[in-house]
Amino acid sequence: MKSKIQSVKGTRDFYPEQMAFRTWLYGKVREVSERFGYQEWEAPFLETLDLYAAKSGEELVKQQAFVFQDRGGDEITLRPELTPSLARLVAARQAQLGKPIRWWSFGPFWRYERPQKGRSREFFQWNIDLLGPDNPEADAEMAAIGATFFRAVGLEAGEVKIQVNNRKLLERKVEELGVRGEVAAVFKLIDKRDKMSAEAWEGYATETVGLSAEQLSGLKDILSNRELWRESESLVRFFENVKALGVAEYIEYEPTIVRGLDYYTGTVFEARDRDGEFRAILGGGRYDNLVDAVGGDPLPATGFAMGDMVISLVIEKYGKKPALAVSPTQVLVTLFDEKGAADALGLARDLRAAGLNTEIYPQAAKLDRQLKYADGKGIRLVAILGPEEAAAGAVSLKDLAARSQRRVPRAEIAEEIRRSLDSGRGS
Amino acid sequence: MKSKIQSVKGTRDFYPEQMAFRTWLYGKVREVSERFGYQEWEAPFLETLDLYAAKSGEELVKQQAFVFQDRGGDEITLRPELTPSLARLVAARQAQLGKPIRWWSFGPFWRYERPQKGRSREFFQWNIDLLGPDNPEADAEMAAIGATFFRAVGLEAGEVKIQVNNRKLLERKVEELGVRGEVAAVFKLIDKRDKMSAEAWEGYATETVGLSAEQLSGLKDILSNRELWRESESLVRFFENVKALGVAEYIEYEPTIVRGLDYYTGTVFEARDRDGEFRAILGGGRYDNLVDAVGGDPLPATGFAMGDMVISLVIEKYGKKPALAVSPTQVLVTLFDEKGAADALGLARDLRAAGLNTEIYPQAAKLDRQLKYADGKGIRLVAILGPEEAAAGAVSLKDLAARSQRRVPRAEIAEEIRRSLDSGRGS
Numbered sequence: 001m002k003s004k005i006q007s008v009k010g011t012r013d014f015y016p017e018q019m020a021f022r023t024w025l026y027g028k029v030r031e032v033s034e035r036f037g038y039q040e041w042e043a044p045f046l047e048t049l050d051l052y053a054a055k056s057g058e059e060l061v062k063q064q065a066f067v068f069q070d071r072g073g074d075e076i077t078l079r080p081e082l083t084p085s086l087a088r089l090v091a092a093r094q095a096q097l098g099k100p101i102r103w104w105s106f107g108p109f110w111r112y113e114r115p116q117k118g119r120s121r122e123f124f125q126w127n128i129d130l131l132g133p134d135n136p137e138a139d140a141e142m143a144a145i146g147a148t149f150f151r152a153v154g155l156e157a158g159e160v161k162i163q164v165n166n167r168k169l170l171e172r173k174v175e176e177l178g179v180r181g182e183v184a185a186v187f188k189l190i191d192k193r194d195k196m197s198a199e200a201w202e203g204y205a206t207e208t209v210g211l212s213a214e215q216l217s218g219l220k221d222i223l224s225n226r227e228l229w230r231e232s233e234s235l236v237r238f239f240e241n242v243k244a245l246g247v248a249e250y251i252e253y254e255p256t257i258v259r260g261l262d263y264y265t266g267t268v269f270e271a272r273d274r275d276g277e278f279r280a281i282l283g284g285g286r287y288d289n290l291v292d293a294v295g296g297d298p299l300p301a302t303g304f305a306m307g308d309m310v311i312s313l314v315i316e317k318y319g320k321k322p323a324l325a326v327s328p329t330q331v332l333v334t335l336f337d338e339k340g341a342a343d344a345l346g347l348a349r350d351l352r353a354a355g356l357n358t359e360i361y362p363q364a365a366k367l368d369r370q371l372k373y374a375d376g377k378g379i380r381l382v383a384i385l386g387p388e389e390a391a392a393g394a395v396s397l398k399d400l401a402a403r404s405q406r407r408v409p410r411a412e413i414a415e416e417i418r419r420s421l422d423s424g425r426g427s
Numbered sequence: 428m429k430s431k432i433q434s435v436k437g438t439r440d441f442y443p444e445q446m447a448f449r450t451w452l453y454g455k456v457r458e459v460s461e462r463f464g465y466q467e468w469e470a471p472f473l474e475t476l477d478l479y480a481a482k483s484g485e486e487l488v489k490q491q492a493f494v495f496q497d498r499g500g501d502e503i504t505l506r507p508e509l510t511p512s513l514a515r516l517v518a519a520r521q522a523q524l525g526k527p528i529r530w531w532s533f534g535p536f537w538r539y540e541r542p543q544k545g546r547s548r549e550f551f552q553w554n555i556d557l558l559g560p561d562n563p564e565a566d567a568e569m570a571a572i573g574a575t576f577f578r579a580v581g582l583e584a585g586e587v588k589i590q591v592n593n594r595k596l597l598e599r600k601v602e603e604l605g606v607r608g609e610v611a612a613v614f615k616l617i618d619k620r621d622k623m624s625a626e627a628w629e630g631y632a633t634e635t636v637g638l639s640a641e642q643l644s645g646l647k648d649i650l651s652n653r654e655l656w657r658e659s660e661s662l663v664r665f666f667e668n669v670k671a672l673g674v675a676e677y678i679e680y681e682p683t684i685v686r687g688l689d690y691y692t693g694t695v696f697e698a699r700d701r702d703g704e705f706r707a708i709l710g711g712g713r714y715d716n717l718v719d720a721v722g723g724d725p726l727p728a729t730g731f732a733m734g735d736m737v738i739s740l741v742i743e744k745y746g747k748k749p750a751l752a753v754s755p756t757q758v759l760v761t762l763f764d765e766k767g768a769a770d771a772l773g774l775a776r777d778l779r780a781a782g783l784n785t786e787i788y789p790q791a792a793k794l795d796r797q798l799k800y801a802d803g804k805g806i807r808l809v810a811i812l813g814p815e816e817a818a819a820g821a822v823s824l825k826d827l828a829a830r831s832q833r834r835v836p837r838a839e840i841a842e843e844i845r846r847s848l849d850s851g852r853g854s
Contacts, residue, residue: 004722005478005515008503011471013516016530019467034755035779037786041446044438044549045472045535051432066503068495071539076435076493088432089440098803100789103443108472108535112498122471133789137768141789148779237765244772246780295431328461338664341564345671352462352575353673359464362527362560362568376525 010113010121020324022124025153025308026106029126032149033104036141038128041103043085049077051084051294059260064111066121078110082127082305083263083290090131091296099299100132109307118278118310126282129303134288136234139267140241142302146271146282147247149306154320160281163254164269167285169232170222170258177211177218185209190223190258222255229253238267263287269304273314281314282306329359331381331417332374337364344385347395347413351383354414375400381420383413399424437540437548447751449551452580452735453533456553459576460531463568465555468530470512476504478511478721486687491538493548505537509554509732510690510717517558518723526726527559536734545705545737553709556730561715563661566694567668569729573698573709574674576733581747587708590681591696594712596659597649597685604638604645612636617650617685649682656680665694690714696731700741708741709733756786758808758844759801764791771812774822774840778810781841802827808847810840826851 007013014022033040052061066078079085082105090097105127113119128145130138143162150160167187174186189209193201205211211219222228229235235253242251251269259268268285272278284304291299315321333348335341344360351358359379361370367384374382384396384405395413398405399420408416434440441449460467479488493505506512509532517524532554540546555572557565570589577587594614601613616636620628632638638646649655656662662680669678678696686695695712699705711731718726742748760775762768771787778785786806788797794811801809811823811832822840825832826847835843 004518005475007471007515008473008475009499009501011473013471013519014469015516015520016466016468019469022469023467034784037754037756037759037784039443039446039754040450041443042441042449044434044440046435046438046537046549048432048435066495066497068493070493072436074436088434089442091431092440093442098800100800102786110473122473130789135790137762137772137787138789140772141787237768240769241772244769244776246773246776327464327466329464332464335564341664342667342671345564345567345668346673349671349673357461357464359529360564360568362557362565363562373525373527 008121010115012120012122016326017324020326021312021321022308024322024324025312028149028152029104029106032145032152033126033128035148036102036145038102038104040105041089042105042107043079043082043089045079045108046076047079047085047088049075051088052077052080060111064113066110066112080109080111081261082107082109082125083129083261083287083303084294086127086129086303087290087294087296087301090291090299091294094291094296094299100130100138102130104128118313120309124308126306126308127303129301131291131299131301134266134286134300136237136267137241138300138302139234139286140238140245142284142304143238143242143251143269144245144247146269146304146306147242147250150250150271153311153315155314155318157249158274159318160250160271160273160314162251162269162271163257164229164235164238164251164267165254165257166229166232166235166238166267167258167264168266169228169235170255173222173228173231174219177215177222179211179215182209184262186211186219187258190219190256191260193223193256225255226253228255234267259283259285261287263290263293265289267302271306273317277317278310278313281310325378327359327377327379328357329377329379330357330421331359331383332370332379333358333360333383334367334370334385335361335364336367336386340385340387340390343390347383347385347410351414351417354418356414356417371398371400380424381417383417435548437542439547439549443753444751447753448739448748449735451749451751452739455576455579456531456533459572459579460553460555462575463529463572465529465531467532468516469532469534470506470509470516472506472535473503474506474512474515476502478515479504479507487538491540493537493539507536507538508688509534509536509552510556510688510714510730511721513554513556513730514717514721514723514728517718517726518721521718521723521726527557527565529557531555545740547736551735553733553735554730556728558718558726558728561693561713561727563664563694564668565727565729566661566713567665567672569711569731570665570669570678570696571672571674573696573731573733574669574677577677577698580738580742582741582745584676585701586745587677587698587700587741589678589696589698590684591656591662591665591678591694592681592684593656593659593662593665593694594685594691595693596655596662597682600649600655600658601646604642604649606638606642609636611689613638613646614685617646617683618687620650620683652682653680655682661694686710686712688714690717690720692716694729698733700744704744705737705740708737752805754786754804754806755784756804756806757784757848758786758810759797759806760785760787760810761794761797761812762788762791763794763813767812767814767817770817774810774812774837778841778844781845783841783844798825798827807851808844810844 065080264285265288266286270280270283286302288300335344348358348360382398492507691712692715693713697707697710713729715727762771775787809825
């Protein structure tokens, strides 16, 4: 047996069936983004390493980014996330761009991680961001977009949730424990909480972060206090706003949420399935200093990112995966011999001109084989143009679902196909 | 002044305006691909270098491909073209995939070339392929898809052309000159013809390729003989078929077309603007041995690729660039103060639930500023919800194009907006 060339580890092949799902997902992302008035944009897939060095956090840049030198010796990064690119584009045209800026994007990203369920090295991500306002209305809009997306794909509030916290509130509470100046280390500690055992986590807290027993106890109180949001004016208004936006049932306060990236400054959130089976579905929050950090003027901002892998698993788990047509073809035109090719191609031409997605069987073959192909592809209608039909100036239209066949004058065939498609849709 | 972080050389930033064009182009590609019954698929963006080594040709692999080692030491290539990936996916599931296979794709590619007008290092490409039949009907379908795409974007046969040749015909004619065994070198020579001066080309022909004066003269005869296609049964049927498919005016025989990639085996073609101002708009042809070469069973195939850069220049040159809405927003909801936020968000919620793309002005501001923002974004309708309107249970709907404003009961506002949008569309 010949050896087949393999794909790169952590990448995925999208055969038509998988691609139809990705296109459906992209369509839902577009629908919801546009429903809130966001404009689609896209950054390059290659960026300089410098862009991420400032603010993305060590893990992402030093351990997970694909970095290489191009043939000219320049250091290139396959983008591991989009937000720094967003800040770069905004900074480059900051004066000309009208504020607020509402942008969304759906494209590929790369991270060098161990491939596993819900995680690959090459994945797609929806990013959506609102730049300009620094108020709880903007934060609430982001959460509402996430919830509206869940609704759009059929996920209910009993199945998924968006958990919210505020870094400023958390910072204040942590400082009250007397760990002033080491807040970043404590945030990192909090972010690790569900990635370690309770014992290992407490060891990390006291030995690595250097918390006293009293401070650790205080921190645990903070992290279990579900009423803490009442101490944050920003979160109080946030929860009023998500209520006004009609998505309150999806959203809850969660004191342990802090998010892993260094650039967050205020309200942060992530979504999970209620059973806690998967990693976060989406995550984001306020990052008011990033445009500044890449060379622009300060510009408040909030946004989130959702990878395509976890959401796909969640959609599947809850039985919300739609039945998608894998072939766009509405009618197959048969081909019986070389002599009849011009006629068959001419029929296909006319059907296409009438706006019908038309495929021709591309080589002479027996009718049975052509019908079997149509059936396997899910093509319901077959326009049969044999010598008899050609002589009669007619076409036989076979409906594989209805198991019916009738002869139609050549001039009326497009209209007849359209009628059949419409009646099929209703049944 | 702070220094701004730069983008990577040869990449492009897609601000909403540029992205709207790319999305429009992708939509046209989808429309035409589906009109011929093709299924969308996608390969990974990272592949192994081995995949290209076999058949893509030295220039592409050794000079133009971005190749690097990942953190695990594996050699990775940023894909410079799609056809080898197609062959890999087909070979991996050859038994299960029903034939014919009609697949299309639109995605990013990378080549390390000198960035210039119509060429960047990161670009998008439409690929479309038909695997199974090895007949001129399949070749003609490919050319017809290209021509139908030109029609779909408004390019007429007087503006663009698809030039066709056949490698088997050319091989036979070249062998008749007595250069048996060195046909590949002569093909390379032919491919270089429009990239060098006549003098340099003749020097290359005699010195590097080793043609005699007589052979060179014979070759020049071949390359100027526009009736040569009559000697190829395959091309004769090809031209009958493109006529039956209704696209003959776009397609012509051109004896100098040979295409640069090593894997082509039969009919090849490329499209150009009639003025010859730009490089090829699209190019492709038959490649019957590629699935075999990556480890599958032999499977005849034909297809073409079209980059997004040259077609964009051609569309622009001939004034076919459409006017595209840069914002998806249908109505802007105003916000005057924090107290009114819940009301405004509730109105936005209701409009969205009614299927209207609704943006809220995201912070308290004077009406003038909010109207100016709407105007700048091309948003025609503004739903004004001030204290007066709130007290009256109403909303004022302002039409920035008609310069009109009227007060509408809150319960009727969605319907009124829909009416305004419909009447605006007609005007």
